[in-house]
Amino acid sequence: MPTVQIVLPGNAHSGERAVTTGTTAAELFDANRSVIAARVDGTLRDLAYELRDGDSVEPVTIDSADGLAIVRHSAAHVLAQAVQTLFPEAHLGIGPPITDGFYYDFGVDRPFTPEDLEALEKEMRRIIRDGQRFSRRVVTDDQARSELAHEPFKLELIGLKGAAGVDAETGVEVGAGELTIYDNLDAKSGETCWKDLCRGPHVPSTRHIPVFKLMRTAAAYWRGSEKNPQLQRVYGTAWDSKEALKNHLTMLAEAEKRDHRRLGVELDLFSIPEEIGSGLAVFHPRGGVVRKVLEDYSRRRHEEGGYSFVYTPHATKGQLFEISGHLDWYADAMYPPMELDEGQKYYLKPMNCPMHNLIYRARGRSYRELPLRLFEFGTVYRYEKSGVVHGLTRARGFTQDDAHIYCTLEQMPGELDSLLTFVLNLLRDYGLSDFYLELSTRDPQKSVGTDEEWAEATETLRQAASKQGLDLVLDPGGAAFYGPKISVQAKDAIGRTWQMSTIQVDFQLPQLFDLEYQAADGTRKRPVMIHRALFGSIERFFAVLLEHYAGAFPPWLAPVQVVGIPITDEHVPYLRDVAERLRARGVRVDVDASDDRMQKKIRTAQKQKVPFMLLAGDADATAGAVSFRYRNGEQRNGIPVTDAIDEIVTAIDNRIQV
RNA sequence: GCCGGCGUGGCGCAACUGGCAGCGCACUCGACUUGUAAUCGAGCGGUUAGGGGUUCGAAUCCCCUCGCCGGCUCCA
The missing domain is CATH 3.30.930.10 (Bira Bifunctional Protein; Domain 2)
Structure with missing residues (x-):
């Protein structure tokens, strides 16, 4: 039986190896189910790739960066198939993987609604369950043009193939060398269910997309130029496990909680009043x-x-920005001029x-x-x-x-x-x-x-x-x-x-x-x-x-560094005295003398993310001490006031986080 | 600027298919005096972003303007 020599780099099973002619990468890595593609001489290939003499072949696992990108790219194809099933008139744009996910652009008569997104997810799940095979096929330009005659955007891409200035995302579709079409084949009958012009590679079958979620829709200019028509873009995310997806969604939720616009309101830091104007902020105390x-x-x-x-x-005659050249380059992004002194143009400085x-x-x-x-x-x-x-x-x-x-x-x-x-x-x-x-x-x-x-x-x-x-x-x-x-x-x-x-x-x-x-x-x-x-x-x-910092600034930056919390009203004067001593050391300190209960005061200070809470009741007052509560809920009781002040001042001076 | 979505007391939200604008927090007042994340009660607060239209009647439907959100384009 004829054989070809291949090289398996890496440590465990490294070295040269002879395999039967016609062996695919899939057969090579059969034992490891997490392998979804291969890297052959540095180029990513489908597992269906037939090994050739001298190939250096590495497995690409689903949890690697390349593996995830392939899963996401394949998920984009499934999305496109779902869209064309539900909206047969939709034209295909491009659908590359991106950080944490993928998108696909479509030319459609009306924008997608949230309900459409749900229906599309459902259809995508059906396609994935079907286990359609991704099958690569090399085509000539003319063949591609005739097969994709009804896809105006794809035809445009075929025309651009190999041309200078094709960006990375467009390159996902046509690549630089030969044109390829990926057919999605029915698992049983082998019939072509759908096809797309694509450079690949893809996962072997739709079943190799473990978990995905459609995130949002948005408009996007065709090929990134505002001179071009806008397409409807659907964003999705896809991962190698449910847990990874969950972690991703948790991260997004965390980012939302940290959003400075939200924290700015919650912590009373700044606002952007409509009366002043879009993009013009005021800082609160x-x-x-x-x-x-x-x-x-x-x-x-x-x-x-x-x-x-x-x-x-803040303002200047236009001449200054004529000298500097800024008016030539950035006039559109400058506030329009005010005319003063008989037609003299003044600009706000950019x-x-x-x-x-x-x-x-x-x-x-x-x-x-x-x-x-x-x-x-x-x-x-x-x-x-x-x-x-x-x-x-x-x-x-x-x-x-x-x-x-x-x-x-x-x-x-x-x-x-x-x-x-x-x-x-x-x-x-x-x-x-x-x-x-x-x-x-x-x-x-x-x-x-x-x-x-x-x-x-x-x-x-x-x-x-x-x-x-x-x-x-x-x-x-x-x-x-x-x-x-x-x-x-x-x-x-x-x-x-x-x-x-x-x-x-x-x-x-x-x-x-x-x-x-x-x-x-x-x-x-x-x-x-x-x-x-x-x-x-x-x-x-x-x-x-x-x-x-999610609003929890280190003490040197915190707007309020210390809040004194009395156990009862009686302890207010004691804490005011402590506060005065802190203030003398330059510390920003408040004493909460409101008629809330002590627990409520703690909650309030905690929500305001104050780094140090100093509590004092009878026990502390008689001992000349205070009790710390930190933002993480920890407490240290009966700390002598002098020590407490030193601890706080040291943390501030050394700019450490607590 | 473009596409889509959304604007209801300071904040977060509710109000059917067009029929009395309501709740929680915050705030004010009163009572309570408590050892580590919400004491109880009362009260104040809205021309439903602004303007126009449809209707007996508009938070709700339509149009315009402004603003915000998610993207695209842009970012010296």
């Missing part, structure tokens, strides 16, 4: 304290870091940098002054489109902790290096610890400057980034028009990633503003400018920390 502490600490660190503090106005440049330019500069680091909490206004405004994270007015560093070309690498370290350490002080870096590079369509300048700036940034020993991922074409950037991405307590700080190198604005300094040799030279925001937006950073 409690939120104001948190914000003030955030800012004060940042100020102190910047002072220590050699920054100079500057202040600039950026601080041009104003900082004017400070630099206010007089001649010497190389001895560089690096010059200008820092400001500068409030900017951007006219965000109505559909994107979102709580504090996407607002129309927000405050950047904005710094611009002017330095010589030679100083730039060292400056970037220390800057990144400074930024990361400061973020760590606020309680974020899990980071990776992203390097955004030039988009030739949306940028100015020479190739050499961009190459140099990008390389310098890359080197500074790699020194930090963090993961560095590329974001091709993601840079702003004037220079490449590094952004710090931070993971929060429930694993979500937020873009935090950005550091951008800029050769352009110094030119546009004709910035100069006099060098040691007496010549005039152009400084390099580094843009840097640490929080990005203070409002947004506030929201991220609020969600990260």
